[in-house]
Amino acid sequence: MDLMKNWYQSKTIWGALIAVAASALQLAGLEIGAADQAELADIAVTLTGAAGGLLALYGRLVATGSIGGKAPSRPS
Numbered sequence: 001m002d003l004m005k006n007w008y009q010s011k012t013i014w015g016a017l018i019a020v021a022a023s024a025l026q027l028a029g030l031e032i033g034a035a036d037q038a039e040l041a042d043i044a045v046t047l048t049g050a051a052g053g054l055l056a057l058y059g060r061l062v063a064t065g066s067i068g069g070k071a072p073s074r075p076s
Contacts, residue, residue, distance in 0.1 A: 008052075014044040 007013050018040045022032040032040075060067075 006052075008048040009045060011041050011045050015041040018044070 015037065018032075018037050022037055025032060
């Protein structure tokens with residue numbers, strides 16, 4: 001497991017969060033099946049990935065500095 005990813009890109013994390021939410025909803029009288037929970041986890045991962053991409057694009061568009069440029073030197 002050498003590859004690192006952000007927590008919000010993990011289907012395991014989203015699955016666990018949705019399972020907890022489904023349990024809370026079940027206590028309230030609503031039931032979400034296992035298949036629906038898995039589909040919700042897939043949707044959550046897809047949406048957060050898209051949101052991350054849009055945020056990165058927005059950040060680049062409003063940035064005032066250039067990409068990959070040499071950092072300005074500080075006077076001694």
